[in-house]
Amino acid sequence: MIRKALWLSATSAFLTLFTINGHAEDRVVNVYNWSDYIDSSIIDDFTKKTGIKVVYDTFDSNEILETKLLAGGSGYDVVVPTANFLARQIQAGVFQKLDKSKLPNLSNMWDVISERTAKYDPGNEYSVNYMWGTVGLGYNVKKVQAALGTDKVDSWDVFFNPDKLAKLKDCGVYVLDSPADIIPATLKYLGLDPNSTSPDDISKAQEALLKVRPYIRKFHSSEYINALANGDICLAIGWSGDVFQARNRAEEAKQGVEIGYSVPKEGAQMWFDQMAIPADAPHTADALEFINYMMTPEVIAKSSNYVLYANGNKASQQFIDKAILEDPSVYPDEETTKKLYTVAPYDPKTQRLITRTWTKIVTGQ
Amino acid sequence: MANIAATAAPSTDTAATLPTRLAKGFVDRLVIIVPYLWLLFFFLVPFIIVFKISLSQTAIAMPPYTPVLDFTDGISGFFTGFRELNFDNYTWLTQDALYFNAYVTSLIIAGISTILTLIVGYPIAYGMARAPATIRPTLLMLVILPFWTSFLIRVYAWIGILKPEGLLNQLLMSLHVISQPLVILNTYTAIFIGIVYSYLPFMVLPLYSSLEKMDYSLVEAAQDLGCPQTSAFWKITFPLSLPGVVAGCLLVFIPAVGEFVIPDLLGGSQTLMIGKTLWNEFFSNRDWPVSSAVAVILLLVLTIPIMFFQQAQARAQEQGK
Numbered sequence: 001m002i003r004k005a006l007w008l009s010a011t012s013a014f015l016t017l018f019t020i021n022g023h024a025e026d027r028v029v030n031v032y033n034w035s036d037y038i039d040s041s042i043i044d045d046f047t048k049k050t051g052i053k054v055v056y057d058t059f060d061s062n063e064i065l066e067t068k069l070l071a072g073g074s075g076y077d078v079v080v081p082t083a084n085f086l087a088r089q090i091q092a093g094v095f096q097k098l099d100k101s102k103l104p105n106l107s108n109m110w111d112v113i114s115e116r117t118a119k120y121d122p123g124n125e126y127s128v129n130y131m132w133g134t135v136g137l138g139y140n141v142k143k144v145q146a147a148l149g150t151d152k153v154d155s156w157d158v159f160f161n162p163d164k165l166a167k168l169k170d171c172g173v174y175v176l177d178s179p180a181d182i183i184p185a186t187l188k189y190l191g192l193d194p195n196s197t198s199p200d201d202i203s204k205a206q207e208a209l210l211k212v213r214p215y216i217r218k219f220h221s222s223e224y225i226n227a228l229a230n231g232d233i234c235l236a237i238g239w240s241g242d243v244f245q246a247r248n249r250a251e252e253a254k255q256g257v258e259i260g261y262s263v264p265k266e267g268a269q270m271w272f273d274q275m276a277i278p279a280d281a282p283h284t285a286d287a288l289e290f291i292n293y294m295m296t297p298e299v300i301a302k303s304s305n306y307v308l309y310a311n312g313n314k315a316s317q318q319f320i321d322k323a324i325l326e327d328p329s330v331y332p333d334e335e336t337t338k339k340l341y342t343v344a345p346y347d348p349k350t351q352r353l354i355t356r357t358w359t360k361i362v363t364g365q
Numbered sequence: 366m367a368n369i370a371a372t373a374a375p376s377t378d379t380a381a382t383l384p385t386r387l388a389k390g391f392v393d394r395l396v397i398i399v400p401y402l403w404l405l406f407f408f409l410v411p412f413i414i415v416f417k418i419s420l421s422q423t424a425i426a427m428p429p430y431t432p433v434l435d436f437t438d439g440i441s442g443f444f445t446g447f448r449e450l451n452f453d454n455y456t457w458l459t460q461d462a463l464y465f466n467a468y469v470t471s472l473i474i475a476g477i478s479t480i481l482t483l484i485v486g487y488p489i490a491y492g493m494a495r496a497p498a499t500i501r502p503t504l505l506m507l508v509i510l511p512f513w514t515s516f517l518i519r520v521y522a523w524i525g526i527l528k529p530e531g532l533l534n535q536l537l538m539s540l541h542v543i544s545q546p547l548v549i550l551n552t553y554t555a556i557f558i559g560i561v562y563s564y565l566p567f568m569v570l571p572l573y574s575s576l577e578k579m580d581y582s583l584v585e586a587a588q589d590l591g592c593p594q595t596s597a598f599w600k601i602t603f604p605l606s607l608p609g610v611v612a613g614c615l616l617v618f619i620p621a622v623g624e625f626v627i628p629d630l631l632g633g634s635q636t637l638m639i640g641k642t643l644w645n646e647f648f649s650n651r652d653w654p655v656s657s658a659v660a661v662i663l664l665l666v667l668t669i670p671i672m673f674f675q676q677a678q679a680r681a682q683e684q685g686k
Contacts, residue, residue, distance in 0.1 A: 063648035070429045070651070092425045177634075179649075218551055219634040232530065348423055348651075355649045356461070363637040365466055 027052040029286040032068075032076040034273065035060050035222075036245065037131070039306035046293050052286050060222055069094045069278060076278055077287035080130050083120035083272040084180065084345040095126045096279045102288040103128070105295035113312035116342055117272050127274035128291055129312030131241070131304070134332070134340060135181045135269040138224070138243030141258040143171045143234035156189040156264045159237065162211050169215040172233030177219040179358035181269060182209070182237065184343045188267050194341050197350040202357055209361045219362050225249070231257040239271070240329060244308035261329045267339040272312070412664070419454055419657035430653045454658040464642065464659065468666060471639040474553070474628075475621035478560040482568045482617050483610065485561055490572035490609070491602075494579070505573070508566050520559055520630050527555055527631070551633035559627040564620070568613040575609030576602070611678075619667055639663055 027050075031043075035058040043054045057076075059065050062085045068074045069081075069089055081089060089095060100106060106128070113129050121127045137153055145151040147167045148158070158164050165173060176182060184194035186205040196202070217233065224236040228246035230253075236243070240261060247259035275294065277287045294300055301319030304311045308324060310331050317325060324330050332340065346354055359365065421430045458464045493504045511519060526532045527550040534546040549555050579602065587597040603610075625640030632638075639659065646656035 061648070066651065067648055070427050072427050088425065092427050092429065094427060216634070230530075232528070348425070352650055352652070355645055356463075358649075359463060359637075359642075359645065362634045364635055365463055365637050 027283070027286050028055060029053070029077045029283050029290045030055045030057070030075055031078045031290065032057050032059060032065065032074070033078075033080045033130075034058060037080075037273075037307055039302055042294075042299055042303060045299070046290065050289060050293070052289060054290070073280060074278060075282060077281040077283045078275055078277060078290055080273050080275055083117055083127075083274055084343055086127055086274050086276060087120040087345045089276075090121060090126050094278060095276045096281070096284070097125050098128070098277065098291070099288060102285075103292045103295070105292050108295055108297055108313050108315035110312050110314035112337075113272070116270065117274060117312070119342060119344070120272070121274065127276040128295065130273045130275050130294065130300075131307065131309035131311050132270060132272045133240040133309045134263050134329075135176070135185060135237065135271065136240060136243070136261055136263045136329070138228055138236045138238045138246060138259060138261050140171070140228065140231060140234040141260050142256075143231070144168070147171060147234065151260070153235075153260065153262050154265050156185065156266050159235065160186070160189050160208055160212060162215070165212045165215040165235075168235050169217075172217045172227070172235070173215055174224040174227055174233050174236040174238075175216050175219050176224075176237055176239070177221045177362070179354045180343065180346070181239075181271075183354060183357070184269055184341070185237070188269075188341065189264075194267075194269065195344050197346065199353060202353060206357045206361060213361060213364070228259050229253065229257065231255065241307055241309035244330070248308070263329055263332060263336055263340075265339070267341055270340040270342055412661075415657045416661055418653050419655075419661050420451060421654050422453075423652050423654055428653065429651050454654045455662075457655060458658055458662065463637075464662075467637050467639045467642040468663070470637050471622045471624075472666075474556060474560075474638065475618050475624070478557055478564070478621050479614050479618040481557055482561045482564055483614060486565055486568035486572055486613065487610075489565075490569045490576055493569070493573050494576035495581075501577075508569050508573075511566065516563065517626065520563065520627055523555070523559055523562070523631060524550060527558070550631065553632070553636070555631040556628050556636065559631045560617075560621050560624060563627065564617040567616040567620075571612035571616065572606060572609040575606045575612075579605045615671065619671075622667060623663065 029052055031054055033056070037058070038056075040056075043056055046052065047054055062082050065079060065081055066085055066089060068076075069079065070092060086095075109129065113132060114124055117127070117129055118124055137156075137158065139153050139158075141151050144153060144158075148164060158168075159173075183202065183205050186208050187196055187201060188194045190204055190208060192201050192204065222242070224233065224238050225242050225246045226249075227233045228236055228238075228243065229249035231250075240263075243259065243261040247261070250257040250259050275291050277284060277291075281287055294303075295313060297313060297316040298319050300311050300313045301316040304316065305321050305324060308330065328336060418430055421432065423429055424431045489508075493501060493508075496504055524531075528534075529546040529548065529550070531550070533549070534543075537543045538546065549558070583601050583605075584597050587601055588594065592600070623640050623643075624638065625644060628636045628638050628641065643656050643659050643663075646652050646659060650656075
């Protein structure tokens with residue numbers, strides 16, 4: 001009897017081993033994307049359609065993603081860095097070239113966006129656009145009206161003019177903790193080249209930012225979404241889609257908080273989040289299938305409708321909610337588009353200067 | 366084993382016990398070896414890796430620094446690498462007052478927080494140690510209980526309490542104690558509150574264990590001989606609890622110096638602590654060598670004074686005997 005029991009447990013152990021092996025052959029794709037950046041039903045649909053299991057993991061800063069990629073062996077198959085980070089990572093040898101024969105949906109992409117992303121990834125050899133947006137001003141309509149006597153926020157002047165910002169100090173001002181977004185905007189406001197790496201220009205930007213520093217409550221790259229939505233602050237320099245999420249949350253909360261977003265008339269930075277495959281990705285074929293699926297017009301439109309960012313897929317536009325497609329702060333009209341600029345990645349020396357300048361601005365040291 | 370049996374054989378009277386005694390000696394040594402191996406693999410080896418990176422230069426590559434002391438080129442390659450070692454990253458740290466200020470700010474914030482934690486923790490530990498033995502396990506449980514919730518969530522909860530429209534301000538305003546909300550969040554006060562709250566158990570537990578072991582009849586004897594309660598406390602209880610005070614203070618001070626999460630969430634943007642400086646070097650500048658140098662210096666700043674302190678203590682103890 002005992003012998004039989006042993007035999008049975010040995011068999012079941014063997015069978016377990018076998019099934020584990022069986023699982024290992026299941027197709028998997030490990031995706032690493034920004035937090036709050038996809039409609040989760042898209043992932044379920046992808047698994048249903050292809051049988052490929054998606055292990056979805058999120059980050060909230062390019063720096064974290066970059067450090068994991070540079071250390072190597074991250075185990076991710078699809079990652080979504082912003083284009084200026086991507087450019088440097090391509091140079092470091094982080095990514096593999098995409099096998100375009102496996103990506104038939106590339107024909108859906110929008111040349112207006114592809115031309116711009118080619119500045120970071122020549123020939124778009126390594127990456128495909130996921131979403132893009134602008135860096136602009138998010139504001140609490142009623143509080144700004146009360147403080148400034150106008151609800152027309154259409155210029156960087158509201159932030160860089162110390163007299164105006166001083167009036168907003170008490171209701172609260174947040175700024176992205178991201179020098180690569182704020183310093184180019186400052187240069188643009190000063191009428192200088194946003195891509196300038198000259199120490200003189202950067203010190204001018206520092207001077208302009210130090211003038212308004214006393215009126216800024218906090219530098220942070222994600223807290224402003226809730227702070228805007230709850231009415232804790234009245235102005236934030238932020239990413240377009242984040243401000244729209246704050247607007248929607250405020251509407252859902254029904255506390256009478258009304259959030260606006262504007263692309264300043266002096267011009268604003270345009271950024272691109274790009275899907276790419278690390279060179280050491282364990283499941284390249286599944287990763288390509290995932291990226292191709294994300295380029296299906298209906299799928300990426302569903303994602304845009306959810307996250308409120310514009311995407312680089314021309315064919316998807318017929319499936320995007322009219323309210324989003326016709327909102328010039330999401331899909332800017334031609335005139336605004338002309339004023340949008342892109343920012344190239346910094347070389348290590350300039351990067352150090354920018355980080356040091358930023359520490360000086362943020363901490364006063 | 367055969368060897369041991371042979372050497373054990375001549376001394377007939379201990380023949381039976383010696384092998385077991387030897388075996389016991391082996392077990393004892395094994396017990397000591399385990400923590401040393403632990404230190405070797407989880408402290409010394411990572412430290413050497415960090416130190417090695419601190420002597421290299423940044424590069425646009427994976428990983429983002431030039432390799433130094435690489436054995437792949439054989440011995441000659443190793444020696445060329447050796448010549449290329451340089452301490453530029455350490456001289457860099459002295460050229461910008463930023464790093465010095467960050468170290469000093471961190472030490473000051475950690476020092477003040479440690480004193481505050483001691484002031485809050487001592488009465489708690491004393492109360493626990495003097496409580497009836499039946500309820501002590503429950504009190505101990507209550508001290509440990511917060512660990513069952515994520516540290517991050519507990520710090521986030523403080524944002525809800527301290528913010529301008531938060532629980533604390535609402536309470537004080539509804540009681541008409543204040544008319545304007547207190548600005549606590551994003552200030553140094555918030556950092557102190559966060560550190561004291563988060564590290565309190567690390568202070569209370571060692572204090573409790575030394576206070577609990579104390580022979581309370583000493584205090585009773587002092588009181589019988591007419592010593593007032595407060596001076597009995599300072600003359601007997603406090604000196605006897607000193608080992609607990611030292612252990613508690615070190616357990617709070619050391620992690621508080623390198624604290625990153627609490628100042629990031631509760632502190633204002635102006636807070637310059639070494640944890641944030643390290644983060645900037647590592648993530649924003651992608652300068653692994655300089656951030657490694659910052660980390661090595663931080664370790665020295667912390668361990669060297671503590672080593673001297675422990676030596677002085679050991680000497681004082683020997684003189685006491």
